[in-house]
Amino acid sequence: MRVYVLQHVPFEELGNIQPWLEQQQAEISYCRLYFNDPLPEPADVDLLIVLGGPMSANDEAHYPWLRAEKAFLAAVIAAEKPVVGICLGAQLIASSQGARIYSNYAKEIGWFDIESVPAEGDVLPLPPRMNVFHWHGETFELPAQAILLASSEACNNQIFQLGKRVIGLQCHLETTEANARSMIMHCADELIGGRFIQDADAILSASPRHYQQLAQWMTQVLEYVVRA
Template sequence: MKVHILQHVPFEGPGVIEHWLAERGADIGYSRLYASAALPDPAGVDLVVAMGGPMSVNDEAEFPWLAAEKRFLVQAAAQGVAVLGICLGAQLIASAHGARVSRNAEKEIGWFDIEAVAAPPGTADNACFRFPARTTVLHWHGETFELPAGARRLASSAACANQAFQLGERTIGLQFHLEMTAETLRAIVDNCRDELVPARWIEDEAAILDAAPGHFRSTHALMGEVLDYLSRPPRR
């Protein structure tokens, strides 16, 4: 499996995704867009993973590589490449496919539940990814996305209606973070601590870090299920 990871800042890496890929002997490439805007030919890639970051998808004037990345994500999906977006990555997929990304009513930072959204009646069991009815995940976002045309909403939360979506068979966007490890969680806390201001849907640093060990087993397992789903052969 050839996998390409799009990384937007040094402190938001692939976390447990890298472990999952290493266990399967994947050939992993990186575009570290904060250092170089070089992108591969999507024809040579099986899976693209777009990571998170503190910038907005609307900040193309400040970060001109965002426009090229959006084009790349559309090209990859059009060529049948599996695409996974996490937080900013999910927003980039949505924006690239014509959906609006804007400020959410409230910032959502911390460990909060998401709920699965039922598939439309008559949907085949394997036609879209199915989340658990309710599960606790890590959130760290202030913006949200509208659903691209033709996308299915997969999950929502009390603070943010659109938490996950699937576009076609092989593109999934997650507003939340399943990939975090103790190391990557500490990195985002250290670099984004200024966002931890008291609010209804913002936990403090101690609460976020103290709760993490109790959630990693379930979030890592769910991350693996998403990756298993995306890495299966396309349906005929």
């Protein structure tokens, strides 16, 4: 399996996706957009992982590679390749389909519940409630034909499915403790208090079970999109 990872900043990494890919004996290639790495050909992609980042999906003036990335995402999705987008990655998927990206009414940072939304058809199965990790201040309109799968109190569009093989995750199911510490180290200025913003101590108080559960859910997402 040829897996391409679109990375927007060095400190947002694969997390618990890495061991799953290694179990699949996947061939992993990084496209570090902050270094202007070239994008692959859509035909060469068996699975695309689009990671997060602190920039906005609207920041094309500051990050010109965002425009090319969106066009690439549109082509990969049109080719019906498996795609998982996380946080900024989910927003870029939405933007590539013409959906609007905008500031949410509140930032959501830390461990908060999301709830599944009933949906019909062949969709990713989710438990009724999931306590997951968040770090975002923007949200998005659902792309046309997308199916909403989960919402939170602070942010309506948390998980969506587009077609049979594309999943957008506003939340961070890939998070390990190392990921969380790295986010705090690089983005601590955002921990300014608020109803949906936890402090560093609260974020790092998560138990190993929290991270194990995230890994299980992330595995379910990955196995769903790559299924035959």
